Amino acid sequence: MTARSRHDHFPRADLARRQHIRDAVAATDAAWRAADAAPGGLLAAIDAVEGAPAEVALARLIPWLEDTAWLQARLEAALALLAADPFARPPLRLVGGGDGGAGGLVLADRRGVRVTLLVRPAGSCVAPPASAVFVPGRAAIRVLASGDASLLWHEVAVDEAEEGGGFTAAAAAPCRSEPARALRTGELLQLDTARQSWSLAEARRDILLLELAVQPPSPLPIRAYDIASGRLIHVSASRRDSSFRTMALTLLRHLGRTDAAPLFAAETGAEDFAARWHAMRELVALDRVAARSHLAAMAAGDPHPEVRRAAAATAALLTLLPLAGGVGEGLFLSMRANMPHPNPPLKGRA
Incomplete structure (x- = not known):
């Protein structure tokens, strides 16, 4: 017998119920958009750092990672929609999560600034990864739940000429990795992501992270390195x-x-x-x-x-x-x- 999905019970014929779901989701979406655009809102804060260097923009936006009452309120509103009707779809953009891997919710994505709530299931980062990726920009990560995972830190040298458009694979410096250490709940990681990257391993439980990434256009490409050898293995456009x-x-x-x-x-x-x-x-x-x-x-x-x-x-x-x-x-x-x-x-x- 074929297993039945919850979607087999979707109220296709109940037009009034479906309209009620749409109205509730639309009202929540409108409330969030208005709050984000208002003075003191998340998108208003992002707009206020438009044109600022990545490190300046990151510093001004980090308070959104330090006080997460706004995030808790948003998640509670999303859960309320689901409690009212399990077929409601909260107006939150999903990212990743395929095949049981890492995924999450995009909370803001505007002008090269993205705020994402990331969930990494324990099974998705048991073994150390094979590669480290470096993306031009800056990032800060608030560890909301460490999952007893190990943090691996990776670094690569990039000079001003390379950052300005003179990068070549032949002259690329090797990636160097530091010994693993325990990831700590509550800590704040800050990275120059053109030169620093991180990965996780040995997680015993799910990991929850709140990430702020500032990635302005850059002539420096995204680069992936083999962790074991430190060798550059992939290059891609960063814009x-x-x-x-x-x-x-x-x-x-x-x-x-x-x-x-x-x-x-x-x-x-x-x-x-x-x-x-x-x-x-x-x-x-x-x-x-x-x-x-x-x-x-x-x-x-x-x-x-x-x-x-x-x-x-x-x-x-x-x-x-x-x-x-x-x-x-x-x-x-x-x-x-x-x-x-x-x-x-x-x-x-x-």
Whole structure:
């Protein structure tokens, strides 16, 4: 017998009940939006630090992590909606949580500032992670429940030239990790996330974290390092708009949308070097005939030395192949060796 879901009992025919649910959720959403936008509200506080350096914005917004009465009131209101009707959906944006992994609620997301309530089930961080991710910006994390977990701290050196757009994989400093220590309930972690990262392991119970991340646009890419060796393994564009476009291009490539080749070609002129190379890789995988002229131009004139070398190496590889048909998965995978693979950005840390 097939197990029945709670959604099998959804009151499809009870229009009055469904309307009551919608009205209650809408009223709660409107109340939260008004409170956030009013003087002293969360979004008003975020707007007040627009244009400030990331470290300044973080310092001004940290009080929202120190006094969490606003968060408790919001969660109580959400629970009240569910108590009134289990089919209500509180107006809170979910993030992650697939397959029993880490997830949470996005409480604010505006102008490069995000406040997130993160839940990490004990089973999601038993073993130490294999990689550490560094994202340009600043972050603060209030530990609401430690779960008796161990905290691992990772650091990597970044100089001013790299931060200003001169980053190369060849010259990237290795990542160094400190010995694990106990995560403490109530502590506040503050990070320069371009240079510092953290991960958790050995959690005995669920972990609850309140995270404030300030991530302004930056020419420095997101970087992932292998923790065991300290070696750089992945690079991706840190600008959110570039990240969305790279994910869209990957989807279009998987769908075989050769008619969208002009979109791929346009993105090869993106400001982020990792986004430019990602777009070129996807274009070659989609339609190498259409890619050849753009690849030659990139090899000759891209402002980033590693992108030029990667394009030249790929162009040389293409000359060995017949000028017909799709590029094939074999060539697509071989292109990954030319420079660190620019994956979509990894916002959360393990």
